[in-house]
Amino acid sequence: KDRIAIPRVKMPEVDPAVRSRTYDEVNLGLTPELAANESHRCLDCVDPTCITGCPVEINIPKFIKNIERGEFLEAAKTLKETSALPAVCGRVCPQERQCESQCFYTLKLKKEPVAIGHLERFAADYERMSGNISIPETAPTNGIKIAVVGSGPAGLAFAGDMVKLGYDVTVFEALHELGGVLRYGIPEFRLPNEIVDIEIDGLKKMGVKFVTNCIVGKTISQEDLKAEGFKGIFVGSGAGLPNFMNIPGENLIGIMSCNEYLTRVNLMQAADPDSDTPVYKGKKVAVVGGGNTAMDAVRTARRLGAERAMIVYRRSEEEMPARVEEIKHAKEEGIEFYTLHNPIRYEGDEQGHVQRMLLQRMELGAPDQSGRRRPVAIEGDTTWLEVDEVIVSVGVSPNPLIPQSFDGMEVTSWGTIVVNSDTMQTADEMIFAGGDIVRGGATVILAMGDGRKAAKAMHQYLKGDQVEK
C-alpha cells in the first residue's frame, strides 16, 4: 500500500552548534504539513497494538485519524480523554519502549513505527497555540475536601480528575514552584517551563488550589489535614532522594548529585547572571550514569560552557536507560561517551576541589535480574580522567518525608509506599499514592496513569462512604 511506502517524518530541530549554547527547545515540532503526512502512515489497525504499549491507553488511531482529517483540535480532545498532560508526554515519553514499540510497523513490518509521540506533541501544541484550549467541564462542587501531596505529574493528574468530579482539591508543594521533576529536573531545552505553566494554569481555572512552601508531614501534619476536614489524601511525593556511590573523595568540592545540579540550574535559574544561586561552570565535566537525568545534566553542562562534557557509564550504550532521542541529541552536541567505565576514586587539589577521577574499565558478563548484561571490572585495568566537575546521576530513592511522618501506611524496605495496584489505595484507606513514591524512579506517563487510577478509585471509595452513612 502507499501508506507503507511513506518514510517516517524527521522532527525538525535546532542545529547542534547553535543549540548547545542556548536553553531553547531542541525539537521544533512538526508543521501541519509534516503532521498530516505522518498521519497518513497510520494503518488504523483493526487490532491497534500500539494502544497496549501506552500506559494510559490513549486511543492512538483515533487521534491520528483526527489529524489526518485536519481536525487538530479534535485530536487534542481525544488525547485529553485519557492523558492529563499530552504536551508533556509527547515530549518526554520513552516512546520507543512504549507505544511505538508495539506499532504494527515495528512488530510486523519491521519498519520504523508511526511517530506517535511527535504527533501527540503536535496536536497538543496546536491546541495550545490556537488559544482554544478546552477547559474540561467540571461537575458541580460537592464540597468534599481532598489533599494532594506534591505537584509532580502524579499529583497534577490526580488533581485534574478529582476537580472534574466536583471535589474541592488542594495541592501542597514543598518547593516554591509547582511541577515536581517537570520543573526542577527536566531542562527547558527538552520541556519548556511555559508548557508546564499552562497545564497548571488550566488546573487553577478548573478550581484546583495550590499551596507552595508547604511540606506535608512538617509544615502541616497528617492530623492537621484530618482536623481541617480533608476526606482523602493522595501522596505523589516522588523519588527525590539522590543516591551517591560512597567512593573515596566523593565529597570533594565540584562533585554533586544530578538533583543538586539540575535544581540549581532549572529551579533556581543559576545560569542567569542575575540569579543569586551559584553553580559551577566546569570546563571538564563528567556525568556518572546513563539515564535521562544523566543526559539532561551532561547537555546542561555543555550549555554552561563545558569544553569536554562526558558521560561515564559502567555498561554499554545498549543498556542505557535514557531515551534514544536524548542519546542521539547528546552525541550531536559533542558529548563524549565513556561507556564500560566506572569511577572508583576521586582526587582533589589543596582547596579540596576535584581534579581527577580514577575509572575502572568494565566488560559485560552474564545478564542480571533486569535482563541487562552485568558489568564486571577488568582486573587492574584503570585509567585517570582529568575533571573539574562531576555530576553523580546513579539513581534516586523514594522521598522519605511522608513514609517517615505518616502513620498507617505500609512501606517497603526500599522506602516505596505499598498500594493495591488496581486502586492505588494504601493500608490507610483514606490515603492513596502513586508515581515515583510507589514505583521508585519511573516515568511521567506512569506517574500520571497512577494519579488517574487513584482518582477513579478514591471517588468510588468516597461515594461508597457516603452511601453507607
Place this chain on the structure above:
Amino acid sequence: MNKIVSKEYLSDRVVKFEVEAPLIAKSRRAGHFVIVRVGKKGERVPYTIADADLKKGTITLVIQKVGKSSQKVCELNTGDYITDIVGPLGKATHIENFGTVVCAGGGVGIAPMLPIMKAMKETGNKVISVLGARTKELIILEEQVREHSDEVIIMTDDGSYGEKGLITNGVEKVILREKVDMCVTIGPAIMMKFVSELTKKYDVPTVASLNTIMVDGTGMCGACRVTVGGQTRFVCVDGPEFDAHQVDFNEMLMRLKAYDR
C-alpha cells in the same frame, strides 16, 4: 509571602526579625530551621528558628550579614514581605534531663542556641551558657540567655567584655570545675571543631548544630552532606545536630568554601 512584623538590630551586622508564619510557629520545636528566599532571583538560604509566638503566629529569625543573600534579608524592613519561607526543617534537638549542660554559642550561633537552652532548662537541667565572640559588640541576646541559664560565662577574643580568651577556654574552665554531662555547641564551623576537640579530650558528650551550604533543605540535593562517623549524612534531614565527636569538621570547613572563588 510572609510579612515582617518587627525588625531589630542586635549589632551592626546581626538583625532580629519577627515574621508571620503561623503554621511553622505551630509545628516547630527547638533545633528546627527554615529556608528563606528573598526576591524572584533569590537564593534559598537556611536560618534557625530562634523563637516562635503561637498567639501572634510569628517566628523569630536572627540573621547575620555575611554575604549577598543574608544582606538581602537584612535590608528588608517591618511591613515588607519575605518571598518564601518553608519549614520547619531538620530534626528537633534531643531534649532530656542530662544533669549539667554546657551551651557553647559563638557569634550569631547564640540565637539558635536560645530555644535549646530554654528547653534544656525547662526539662530540669542545670544550664551553663558560655558565649564567645571577637569583641563586646558581637555578644548578642545576653539578656535572654541569662533568663534561661543558671550561669553565663562570656569570652571575648580582645577582652573587651567578660573574660579575655576563646570560647574553648570558658568551656574548659567549667569542665575542670564540675561534672558536665552534655555540651551543645553552635557557631562558626571552626569554633565547633575546637569545642569538639576539647570535649572529646574530657569525654563530655557533645552535640554540634552544623551549618553547611544547602539548596532545597528537604533531602533532595545532597549539597549539605557531611561525613559523620565515616558515613555521608545530609544535614538538612539527618541533622542539623550530630554527635560532634563523629563529625569530620575539616571536610565540612572545606565544603563551606565551595562557592567562595
